Amino acid sequence: MGGLALRGVSKRFGDTLVLDNVSLTIGENEFLVVLGPSGCGKSTLLRVIAGLESIDDGEIEIAGRRVDQLPPGQRGVAMVFQSYALYPHMTVRDNMAFGLRNAKMGGAEIDRRIGEAARMLEIEQFLDRKPANLSGGQRQRVAIGRAIVKQPKLFMFDEPLSNLDAALRGRTRQEIAGLHRRMRTAMIFVTHDQTEAMTLADRIVVMNRRRIEQSGTPFEIYSKPATAFVATFVGSPAMNIISVRRIGSNGPFQMVGLGDEAVIETRIPIAALPKDGALRVGLRPEGIALCAPESGDAKGIVEFVEFLGDKTHVYVSLAGGEKIVTLDSAHSTMRIGDTTGIKFDGSTAHLFDAADRCHHRVS
């Protein structure tokens, strides 16, 4: 039996609350990614699970056993640090064996586990080297190997890819995904990078200001964000969120108006919305199209163009002063200062009410 359960966990540093009544569960073989901006509490969450910080309230269970009073070495967890935290004066072999020797494991079993992990991670030829003589990617694999040999109930990764270059990050992401398939153990991966979150996770927990904003699959997080924060944090470029006014209905669905001219026909039932209060519409860049100025729902002036090779981001300022970003093809002819038409795909629109709850379209 594996997995993790946190119930009502809170943590303070002095008068500063850094975790506020956090509850979550992870299944036995689940890959959970904790995603959030700097300072949201995600690393602190990892550290209280590992036992590197105590908790002020709540309970922590790992594999069905309560662990919040146990020291780190007795919780059955292994952690890969952002800085790898390899012991610089020990060889790779000794780094991997250190925890096993502390657990009074026999030499033959230690050698077997190290050999197996080294083969899996392709670091056999580095076993007698010291970390200073390894590249960043090799150290990364040694750090993972040190975690693997302990055969923990829970793997934890604290932004392990942030020190790698882009190419190596992509390769290492695939290796970590492959590792999860082979190990079939619960994993928690903390990151501020949404690409890592979306590509690795079975489930994503988005944190903001010490609280969990939303927990869901990558698809749910992206297509049904619970709050404006989740909607803007996940997705690049961020979702466009603009203030609108209610202007009627299209059958059971709410219609909203933007500026003087634009009308957006959403697929969000009026009955699901609060009866009054301000509304904001959320549209991802792919839900907004560029067209000829006279044939769009609204007009705007191009303020900035970003060419990315396979696509182009076009930043437009609408007549009412709202700023939006949309996608155009790789062959975009948009230039700064051009006047363009904007078409809104209302069927992909979300509505945010005054309480910052997000209402989604019906399927």
Add this chain to the structure above:
Amino acid sequence: MRPIAGAWRGTRGSEARSGLFFVAPYLAVFAILLVYPLFSGIYLSLHKADLFGGSQFIGLENYFRLFRDDVFLASVSNTCYFVALTVPALTFAGLGLALALNNGRRWSAIARGLFFSSSVLSVTIVTLVWRMVLIPDGGLIANLLHAFGLPPIPFLSDAHLATPAIAITTIWWCIGLPMMLFLAALQQVPQDLYEAAALDNAGPWRTLWSITLPSIQRTALVVVVVETILQFQLFGQAQIMTLGGPDNASLPIVLFIYQVGFQRWDIGYAAAASEILFCIILVAAMTQFFATRGRESGGS
């Protein structure tokens, strides 16, 4: 590689000349106060000379005489004994204090200041204070022993106790520097190494032995080498507390040199003893240095 002849021309040459002007004052001081006395001392040690100007070249006779001089040999033995007492004690005590005081608590900051404060005192004050502690006639320890009905102990006039008494005084006086060096080294050890060790189920002693000590071994080498060099040059404490007695039992090499050179005026002989002291310190320091370097590179 640029030819040396061209190194002083052009922009690079201008930079080299500017660099030379910046280091010239220090080089001058170094040459006058260190290099010149070193070679001057070697020259003097090959002469029978006194402070009034007369000198006669005698080759290595001063050195042969030193190796036949029981007082000099006793001073070498006393000094080596003193170094063996003080250097390990300063190293381990300094490390122990640093480990105990390496935390952010307020009392630790106060204690660090207290332990370092003895280092800023002059040798005269230190030795006078400890004389008042050690003397059998009304000293602090004598009064404590008297309170328990015990006879006083003549620390400074007992041949077996004089050197250890000076060693204790020196340890009390000099503990600040090793403590601060070790504190600085401990604070450079990345915290996540300790966290990784905690996750590896390492207890406090295992962490100390396997993580902390290997991480600060270079600083430990610095402490041992620096303290060896310093303690081989023992002078003030012996001069003030015992005058090298009783019966040369606590006579260190530098006090021997002082007595020979500035009381008996035999400066050629004193210079020869200085050169031998220089060689002893050099050998001791280099042995420690290369022994530790060998251990480090063997493990790489």
